[in-house]
Each structure stands twice: as C-alpha cells, then as structure tokens.
Amino acid sequence: MKNYLTASISASAVRHNIAMLRGLIDPNVKLCPVVKDDCYGHGMDVLYPVLAERVDGFAVASPTEALELRQRGYDGFILCFLSAYFDDYDIQDELVRQGITQTVMSKSALASIQAAAERAGGTAPVHLKVDTGMGRLGVPARQAMDMVATIQEVPGVELTGIYTHFAAAEEADKTVTIEQLELFKTAWPVGGNVIHHAANSAAIIDLPETHFEMVRPGLAVYGCHPSDQLRNQIELKPCMSVMAKLIAVKHVQKGSRCGYGLTHEYARDSRVGIVPIGYGDGYFRNLSNKAVVRINGQDAPVCGRVSMDQMTVDVTGIPEVQVGDKVEVISPDPQAP
Structure with missing residues (x-):
C-alpha cells in the first residue's frame, strides 16, 4: 500500500446524497442503491453501515456480492443483477436459502434457479429483466409476457418484480427513454404482487414518471451527477x-x-x-x-x-x-x- 496516496470517503456526503434522492421520490417508493463493485470503488466496508440504516434494499452485480451482504448481517431485500448459473451449485443453493432475489433474463437462467430451489428445498424470489433498448442483458420486450407466464408456472420460483434499464436517461433529449418506458409498460403482468422498477440516477432526478415502486440510484449515491445538464436539478456532494x-x-x-x-x-x-x-x-x-x-x-x-x-x-x-x-x-x- 502506498502510504503517500490516500483516498478518503465522507459518510456525511453519502447521507446528504441519500436525503436528496429521498426528497425526489414518493415516500412509498423504495430506494435500492446499486453497490456493485465495492460501492463503485468507494468501499463497502466504509459505506455499508451508512447505507444500511437509510435504504430499503441493495442491488448488486454478482452472487458473491449478494452473499457478502448477508454475511455482514443484512437481512433485507437484495437484488442480484446477474444469474448464478455459471457458479457452483453451492452458491446457487445458498442464494435460495438466503432469500436473495435473483434476475431471470433467459429460460436457461430460470431453469438454473428452479433446480437450485429444488435442491435447497425453498422458494426462489426472482425479478424478470426486460431489454427495452439498452441492448445488453434481458428478455426482449416482445417476449416478456410469455416469460412471465412461464415463470408463474414453474414450481419453487416466485416472480416478485420486473425491471428494465435506461440507456440515455441522462441526455437532455428524452425521446429514447420515453420510448423505452412505453415499451416496458407492455411487459407488465396484470395483477399479482409484482413491483416494477426502471429509474437509475438520471431518471430519479429528471423523470418522476419512471419511479414506479422502486428506484435504483448508482452514481448519485456517491455524489456524481449523471450529466452536466442535471447538475442544477439536485445538490450532490462527491464523497x-x-x-x-x-x-x-x-x-x-x-x-x-x-x-x-x-x-x-x-x-x-x-x-x-x-x-x-x-x-x-x-x-x-x-x-x-x-x-x-x-x-x-x-x-x-x-x-x-x-x-x-x-x-x-x-x-x-x-x-x-x-x-x-x-x-x-x-x-x-x-x-x-
């Protein structure tokens, strides 16, 4: 370690940023910050106690990150963005035992989660990811309703949410984002105890119609504005x-x-x-x-x-x-x- 090079993290700045984001959403909307990759490199060891008492859940990238949160004693909602079917069976099974909400983005992922639920003797909560234009992971929007029906027929798996990810919410021109939003709405199941979420930092700040039941701030939690044109809309403090x-x-x-x-x-x-x-x-x-x-x-x-x-x-x-x-x-x- 270089003792002449020091990174300092401000807990008070993170508290401030969370409060600013809370002020933009309805009290009934859940705030689920993205803490993947060690809180975007800011340090989970430092920020976990600051965040855990102020948020409604955590979103992580990998199964390992999800299980590490449980090891820290967190017993609330955790959403894992990446499916675990490349991981060993013990990791897949532990996700079920620990009540981690996993992401379904394909039939193969669903099959892997179902098998783990059967081995673990439990029920696996899942959220379906819908690709509405980001072009990365997720079920194509036109196939989403069929996938919803498939999940609902699978024993040991419970569909508790559906989400998408915006590609250009930070841009001044919202045309693409509104198109994604409207496409996402076509993938919603009728009835059921299912939450919907789509808003990243930029959408939380600039598109209140995307807040739904939960939002997923990333950069803004750590004090980074998603784009220059959003700087005047919220006061964030880099941490x-x-x-x-x-x-x-x-x-x-x-x-x-x-x-x-x-x-x-x-x-x-x-x-x-x-x-x-x-x-x-x-x-x-x-x-x-x-x-x-x-x-x-x-x-x-x-x-x-x-x-x-x-x-x-x-x-x-x-x-x-x-x-x-x-x-x-x-x-x-x-x-x-």
Missing part, C-alpha cells in the same frame, strides 16, 4: 477525495519535453513536480495533458502522459511548492476542474 504528496520538484528548460512519447513541450523555463499516482492506481491515462491537480490551493496542470505509477505536473505558478506538499488529485468539490 471521495484522493490526496498524494509531491515526491520530487525540479527545474526544466524551455523547449524540454516530458513523459512517454514526449507529448508535452514546455513553453517556458518551468518548475515541475512528480506525483506518485498513475494508471496502475486507477488514474486514467487519457487524462494526460488534460487534467489538473491542486497544490496549496492552486491548480497545477498534468504535463505529458500519465505513467503507470507517477505523473508530472507544472508547478511554475506555485513558487513555494516543495517535496512533501499535499496534492489534491480528486476533489470533493463539485465545482473543481
């Missing part, structure tokens, strides 16, 4: 900040170049600092020659290509900078560049 320390400061002459490919040329005699972070730490290489960091309250542009574990920044305009100074790599300030 992550990343700090580093300068490990070197040096002078370079006008005309000097730096980094792999020598893609940056200094237009003046300059002072540069070396920051120990790179694409190996998740700092995207495509930020080369584009991003800035903040040192002593002032912006310092990234110069040259981002390397695997370090990058160069121009500190000419920060005269008193020195080795060991803190470098704000990711800011919790939503107005920061």
